[in-house]
Each structure stands twice: as structure tokens, then as C-alpha cells.
Amino acid sequence: MIEYQGRMTRLVNKIVYAPVIFMALLMILPYYWMVIGAFKPVPELRKIPPTFIVEDPTLNSFYDSQRDTPPDHQRGLFQRFEDTPAGFGRFYFNSMFVAVSITFFSLVLGSLTAFVLAKHQFPGRQFFFLLFMASMMVPWQVTLIPSFLLMRDLKWIDTYQALIIPASAQVFAVFFLRQYMFSIPDEILDAARVDGASEFRIWRSVILPLVRPAMVAIGLTIFLGQWNNLVWPLIVMQSAEMRTLPLAISLLNQSLSGATTLGLIMAAALLTSIPTLLLFLRFQKEFVRGITMTGMKG
């Protein structure tokens, strides 16, 4: 009897799990399609119906040493974009440099501001906080056009600072770091003050180590958001060598079509998503904590 029931439950379980597992497969489908697409050689890319397992994996979509022998070879990803020195590699550097800089600056500025707003008493404290909060209500599209005009007037079009500096004041980082800092007891700070530490020193050596988990969670959110930022670079980056990865991908996407060029797009997508996948695997818990703490996604 017990045996029978156990088997029944297991069967029911399996049936109930089937649609969920099917959904889960659909979730990872594009990742799979991307990986196999990136490693297929040209003849295999041309096959109809497409192959579901790579028969003859190759790196040709990235770099093809026999590029000049069509039809079975074509220029790889790193051989395209001949208008730019280093081509795709340059775009990769642009994206990485910009996203890392923004993450760094916005964490520094954000934690400094959060510290002052959470732990200092001064006239205007409430005012500044409410001002920051109110600005969060306004969607970024409202400032899109004037921000572009501002960049033009500052002659910042096609410069790194056009991407980095405006994004360095992240109000949501201030908000959540401030919340987090309320949990730090004032006594610790007072003890440091008695020992003669300056406020800057307290921020650096007392506050920052204590808010590390929040910094990691918020930093990840900011990095991913910037890594995937499309609209702003689309507007302020006009020359070829200043392209970021999202721009390069949308360019490939719109200019290429046909079975054989699929490999190039998949190769570009794979290289672009590798950092996000690595961050996901390494910081999975922090992502979950970040979402439950801030209620924000990337």
C-alpha cells in the first residue's frame, strides 16, 4: 500500500514537473542556440534544417585565417569592422572601460552621499533626500533630449566622459545604501571620532567595510545595466571607434542576414554575454539578495 502510494506520488510529481521543465528548457534555449551557432563552420551554418549539435566545431566565426577562400570561409568577427583599429576588440574595451568606471564612480559618490544623509545632522538634509527621491519618479526619457543637447554643447559627443560622468550619480544607489547604513550603530562612529578619525576616514575605514554586501549587490546591478545600455550610447557615440558592444551587436543585427552570417552574430552575442554569465555564476546569491533588498532588477 505504502509502496503503491509512493509510486503514485512520484508519477504525479513527474507529470506536474513536465511543463515546468519544458518552460525551463525554453529559458535556456537562446543560450544553447547561441553557443552552437558561434562554433559552427560555414558549410554547417548553411545546412537546412539547421543542426542541433555542432558536428565540426571551429573558431572560424571569431577569426578565420582562410578568410579569402569563399564560399566555405568568410571574415570572422575580429576581421570585420575594418573601419576601426582592433575592431570588435576595441568595442569590447569601450564597454568594459565604461561599465567599470561607472560602477566605481557611482559607488564612491553614492556611498559618500548616503553616509552624509544617514549619519550626519545638518540643515537641508531632509531637503536633499526628498529632492533625490522626487527625481527618481521622473523617467529617464524625459531628460534624454536635453541631455543630448548638453553633451553637444559641452562638445562631449564621441567621448568616454559622455557615457561615464552623467551616469555617476545614481540616486537609487544613494537610497539603498542610506537605508543599509541606518543599521550601523552610531556608537561605532563616535568611537572612531574619539580616536581622532576624520569623517572621510570614517567613511573609508568604518562605513565601507560594513556596507560591503550592499555595495556588491548595487554594484552588480549598475554594472549589468551599463553593460546593456543601448539608448544613450546610440545617441552620443557617433564615430565607429567609440561604439560599445550593444551598438556593435545592433549594427551586425541590422546589416547582416543569411545563414552564414548567423555565426558572426552568435559569436558576438557569446562574447558579449560571457561577462554577465560569469558574474551570474559567481554572484548568484548577491543578485538574489540585491533584488530582495532593493526590489530592483538590473
Next chain:
Amino acid sequence: METAVIPTRRRKSISGFLFTLWKKRISYAMLMPFLAVFTVFGLYPIAWSARLSLTEYRGIKDKPPQYVGIDNFKNILSLSFKELPPELDEATGEQIFRCDGEKVIESVAREMEATGVSCEARMVRPRDVLPEGHSEYDRFSFRGTTYIIGATDPRFWKALYNTTLYTMGSVFFSTFGGLALALFLQKQTRVNMTLRVVFFLPAVTSGIAITAVWRWIFTSQNFGLVNTVFRFFGWEQVTFLANVDWTMRILIWLALWGGMGFPMILFLAGLKNVPQELYEAAAIDGASVPQRFRHITIPLLRPTFLYVVVMGIIGAFQVFDVVYIVFSTTETIGGVLDSALTVVTYLYDTGFNMFELGYAASVAWILFAVIFVMTMISLRLGRVNELY
């Protein structure tokens, strides 16, 4: 008994105030870097945008913005609603039909229809009934009468309609999808934990890159994955990205794919916070499992639910990347027949392809107003539900 403690007010004086400011100079100094960047690149553009929305400006340096008052808003929003009368023949007063490329009156058309020719009733041209400057946005029939909706900017209304549809669809499916997943994967078994990671993966890594992959999964060329599967089952091939009927389905599917993990995590956290004692107490009182779900789980998840919906609405109304990556071509930004045109893609198009910068700024403020109203409505609805 009670002795009120009256706080001794410090004397207000300007010099005293300045002294306080001076004493707090370190706080202000530490606030300064953020405040400076925020003011220049956050606040100033908001004020600028408000001013710009009242002007006509094509981004040319020599031609400064022309003040036009609220004309931009009028042009974006004005709608007209008119009855579209049938076109009548002047001599006989009968309605004109078009049969096989030939214009005939109704009585003739009936005879021709009897012989198997298909006929179509002709209506007055829209511009004869619509006010000056309006063009047709949509028409529909109700009880035998045809009505026409005109607008000065039909493309904006198309974008707003698409965005609203997208928002409702994506928020509905991803919220309930996320809730279902959270309930299903609640137990912390190994299989469930793995599945959680899988469903969470796109929420974190669904960037531009993987979105681009979807475009090639849905491509209508015969190496497209979906069409290969369709062929396998013997179904008809579909030109997914060039078929108006499929645009919204694909957009909502992508929103579901990339957007389910986020509510799932929040609902899982919400479920974890439901005190186990409540379930035990209810079980002792004889409440069945559905009853426990209805009266304990649902009310306690309500704040999370409300939060997910509000954040979903705000995010969905601002959708841009997916449309741009999956549907835009070099010719049309909103895909075939603007079927994927959303408010933000329209904003981008007017601002940076047509250089109507003042007009685009007005579109942005309307977007803000719409998001604001939608948020308020959902918060209000959420509160009404709390009453019982």
C-alpha cells in the same frame, strides 16, 4: 501630573545659521561631488526638458528653439471621432459600390453580386469628414454605421496603443508566471533549486546579446529555429518578424522570458516571510489547503504582488531595447507597419531620426504622465483590495 517639556528654542539669527553651516562644512563637502553631478546631469535636464517641450526646435544651432506654447501637446494628443457616411451617387442618391475595379451604384452592384462578383461598399474619403490636419487612425463599424477616429499624430496613438497592450500582457503573464513558479518551487529540494537558477538566469543576463539571439531564432528564413520546428510538425511557415499578428506575441513572450525571474525571486522571499505558525494554527482549526492559501498566503503576499505589478508597469511602459534589437530595420524603427512601435521608440524616432527635438520632449512628458497615472491607479486598486 503631566509636565510638558517645552523645548528651549534657539534664537534664530542669520549669523547663527551661517555658523551652523560652517560647522557642518565637512558634511556639505562630502555631499558636493554627488550633488554637482546630479544637478548638472539630472536636475538641469529636467528643467530644460520642460522648457523644450513648449518649443519647436530642430536641433540646428543657428535656429534657436521657437516658443509655441502647448502646441506640441495639442498636436500629439488631439483626436477626433466622426461618423463615416457612405459615398452616394449624386444622380440617383444610391450608395456607390466598387465591384471588380468598377464604380457602380447599389442596385447594379446587387445584380453583379448575384452573378458572383465581389463588391465593396465605398465610403466618403476620411479627409472630407475629419477636421483640418487630422488623418485616419482607425475605423470601426457599429450597428451598420462606420465610425472613424482621426488624429493629428496617428503614429503616437499607435505607439501608445501598442505600449498599453504590451504592458498589460507582459505584466499579467510575468506576474502570474512568477507567482506560479514561486509557489511551485517553494520547497528547497535540489531539483527546485536548480530550476530556480534556470528561471532566474534570463532575469540577470537577458541583455542586448541574448535578445539579439531571439531575433535569429524567430527569423523567417529557413534556418530560423522556430520555423524549423514548425516544419517538423508540418505546420505552415510564418514570417514572424514581418507579420503584424505575431509582433505582440513575440514581444510579450520575450517579456515573459526575461521578466519572470524577477517576480519569482520576490514572491519566494515573500513566501519565506509568511510565519509557519499561521499555517499550523489554521490547520488545527480545520482549514483546508485551498482555504489556507486563500486566507493566509494571498493576503500576506499582497504587498509583494502590488510592488511587482507597479514596477512591471513602470518598466514595460519604457520598453525600447527589445523593439530596437528584434524588430527595427534600417528603414523602419517600429517593425512592419509600426506594429512594434512603442512610445519610447517613437520618442527616439522623432528626436533622433526626424530631429523634432521639442516635439520629442513633449512625448517624453506625456509618457511621464501616463506612467504616473497608471502607477497611482494600481496603488489605489491595491489599497481597495486591502479593505477585506
